[in-house]
Amino acid sequence: MTSRNLSDDRPVGVIGAGNFGTTVANLLARHRKVLLYARDEKVIKQIIDKRENRGHKMSKHITPINDLRFLAEQCDVIFPIVPSAHFRSMMKKLSPYLHPYHILIHGTKGLDITLPKGQTIETVTKLNRNQVKTMSEVIREESVVVRVGCLAGPNLSKELASRHPAATVIASPFNEVLSIGKRLLRNDRFQVYGNNELIGVELAGVLKNIIAIASGALSGMGYGENARGLLISRGVVEIIHLGRALGGKTKAFLGVAGIGDLVATSNSTFSRNFQVGYKLAQGMSLKEILESMDEVAEGINTVRIMKKCADYYKVRAPITNTIYQVLFEDLTAKEALNYLMRYPLNVDIDFID
C-alpha cells in the first residue's frame, strides 16, 4: 500500500450503530468517509437530523445507511460491530455481497454458539470448540472473506469519545490487515498495536468480561483494591487456562488485549459487565439487571458458555464457575466470595515454562 491510498476516496464501512460501533465510526471519520449501517430507521433519521447517536456527537463524514449491499459495494474495508448473538445472522445477510478482496475487522467481544437440534443454552450440559466460535471464525464460515481481523484492548467507548489517551490492538494473521487498520484508526490520542494471534486476542477480549463481572461484584460488596489486585492476578491465570483450551496462545493474553483490557474493564464503572456484577452484589436479580440496561453485556453469555467449555475441556475455572452460580443459580455474591477465598490455590503462575 502506498500513501496514495490514504487519500483514496472509497469510504470505510461500519456495521452496527451501538456504543462501540458509533465510536469506531467517529474514529474512522477522522481519516476517511464512513458508511454506518444501522438496522433501525429511527437511528438513521436521528443521525441525519441531529448528528447525534447514543449521546455521541457524530462526525459529518459519517453517512448512516440501511443497505448492506450498497455498503459492501462501496467499501473494501468493513468493521462489523454487532452483538455476538446477532453476528452470524448479520453475516448471512451480508455474505452474498462480499468478495475475497474485502477486509473485515470486527469489534465484537463475544462468542457464537451453534447448538444441537432441540437443545437450548440452558439445557445443553457441555460445549466444545465445534459449537463455540469466535467472530472471526463466523466470518470465515459464512463468507468468502479471508483477510479478517479484530479490534481488542481497552476501548471504553465513553473515554475514547472524550479523547482520553487510549490504545487498541488489531489482530490478524495478515500484516496487510494490521497496517490498513492502523492507518485508518491511529491518531494523536489513540495508539494502535498489531498482533498476529487473532484467535488468542479475540479470546482475551471475550474472557476478560467474566473477570469484569467479578470485579463489579467486589465493588458492589464494598471491597477495595487489595481484593481487586487478587482478583485480577488470579483472573489472568484463569483466562489463560481457558483461552489455551480453546486454542489461543499464551502470548496473546499478556499484551494490551489481555492484561491491558482486563485492568481497564475491571476498574471501570462505565463497563456494562462491571455494572452487572455491581448490581448483582447489591442484591438485584439477573432479570432486573437486564431490564435496566440499554445494551447487551456480553459477559453474561460468555460466563454461560465458558462454564460449559471448562467442563468439557476439564479446565479448572473457579471464578467462572462461581460467577455462573451467582448469575444462574442461587449462590449469593457473599457466598461466592467465601468459596473462592477458601479455594485451594497453591500455584501462583503455572503457564510460563
Next chain:
Amino acid sequence: MAVEVIEKKNKNKRYKPVLDGIPDWPVYQLSKNRKEFIEEVAGQSLTRIKELRPTRKQLIDELEATVYREQQRMKRNRWRVDPQDEPKFWSKVKSDLVELTAKPLTDEGNNKEEEILKWIVQRYANEIAGKFNPSSYKFARNIIKFWFARLLNAARVKKFGAVFRNQYTLRDKIQIVGKVKQLRKLTKEGTIVMVPTHVSNLDSILIGWVIHSLGLPAFIYGAGLNLFNIKIIAYFMNSLGAYKVDRRKKNLPYLETLKMYSGLAIQKGAHSLFFPGGTRSRSGTIEKMLKLGLLSTATEAQRNIYLNTPEGEEPRKIFVVPVTLNYHFVLDAPELIDDYLSMKGQDRYLPEEDKYGSIQLLQFLFKFFTKGSNISVSVGRALDIMGNYVDDEGNSLDAQNRTINTRDYFLSNGHITIDNQREDEYTRMLSQRIVAEYHRIHRVFASHLVAFVAFELWQKKHPKLDLFGLLRLPEEDLELEYAEFKQTCKRVRKQIYRLKKEDKANYATHLKGKIDLVIRHGLENVGTFHLKRPLLMNKKGNIVTQDLNTLYYYHNRLVGYDLEKFI
C-alpha cells in the same frame, strides 16, 4: 483369494488420452526449450536470493554457509548420482570466497559474490531440471506396462507359462476411484497440481502409472534424488518427466532454485505433482503437517499468472488435486515405523540414508506384484489455490455454491499486489484444506479397521503404560477375546459410516457386509507379507499379534479421525 468376492467388481475402465499428441503436452513444450528454461530459472532465482539477502555482507555470509554445508555433505553422505566434479567446484567457490573476504568490504566493488552465486544457482538449476524426451517416454511407458502385466499374471495365475498371459492387468490390481472425470476435464481447462499422500517407495512409480492410465498428459514431478542412484529407475524417472529433489541440500540458494523451478513450470502450464508431506509418512498416519515450500510455488504462480496475463485473455487457472494412496500392505512399514519410534524415542539425528540399491528395489517390485494385495487410489475433488472447490468448468465455488473469482484474493484497493506474507498465510490455509481433504477421501480398509481396534484395545487394557511401555510388552502375552474384538470393530465401523455421512471420511466397499467377513478380510490383508504378521487369529479363534510395532503402524492410518473414544 476367496475374500475377493466381497470386493466390488472392479469398474476401472480404459481412458482415452485427453490430448492426442505428445507435442501438445505442456511438459514437452518445456523440455523442447530446456536450455532457455533453465536459464530463466537461474536468472530469477538469482534475483530472488538477492532480494532475500540485500546487503553484500548478508549475501557473502549466506554463500559461506552454503559452501560449508555442501562440503560437509560431500564428506559425510556422497551418493553415486552426485556429479564427479563436485569437490572441485566447491573448493573453487571456497577459495574465491576467501579471496573476496580477505579484502575489506566496500559498498561498491566488482560484485564478485554475485558472480559466485550465479555459478551456484546455474549449477543447481541444471541439476534439478528434468529431461523429458517423447521417444524414451513412450518406450519407458511400454516397458513398464509390459513387465507389470507379466509379473501380475505370473503371480495371479499360478501355472507355468502364465507369465505370457494377458489375463490380468494393472487395472485389476489398482482401483482408481473419485473425481476422475473432473480431473480429466480440468487438465484441458487449466494447470493441475497433484498432491498425493506419501506412504511407500512405490508411490512415485504408482502415481506415474495412474496418470498415464487416466489418459492424462505426463506430469512433471519432484522425485527424491536417491531414486536416481539406481540407473534403471533413473532412466524411467527422467523419461517420465521427473525433476530431482535433493533432500540433503537445505541451503538457501538450493531451496530457492528448486522452488523457482517448480513455480515457473507451473506458471508455464506444466501439470505438476509433488508429495507435500515431504517424505514418506514415517508413523503411518495420514499427513497432518505439510511442507509449505513447494506448495507456496503454486500460490505464487497463480498470482503471477493473474499479474501477467494481458487484458482480454483468460488467465490460466491452477487446480490443486489431493490424492490418497491406500494400501493393505506397505512393504517399507517395519523400517518406517522403526525410524519413527527411534526419532520420537530419543530425538536421534536421522540422516537421509539411501537404503535401496537396484537389486533391493527390484525385489521390492517383485514382491509387490507377486504378493501385494489390492491398492486403491482416491482422486479428490479439485481445489483452487485457496482451497475452494471448483466445478467441472473450473469455477471456484463458495460454501453456498456461489462463484468466486480467485483473482480477488490478490487484490488490494482494486489492484493485484505482491504480498509475500499474505501468500504465506494463503499457503498455510491451503495446506490445512488439503489435509482435511486427505481425511475425507482416504478409503478406510478392513485391514486399517482391525489394526486400529486391536491396538487401541490393548492400549486400553494397559492404561498405565505409555506408548513405549506398551510396545515393550511381550507379544506372546497379548490376546484379545474374539467376541469383544468383534463388538468393538462393529462399533468403530458404525462411526466410520457416520463420518462418511458427514463427509469426513470414505471407506472401501469391502468394509460393508457381515462383520465376521470384514474382520477376516482385514486379518488376511493387514501387512500380510511381513515376516512377522501384525495381526492374526490363533487356534482358539482369538486375536493375537506377532509384531506390535508394525501393528501400531497400520493402526496409525486411522488416527486423526477421533475414533479412539469409541473403543
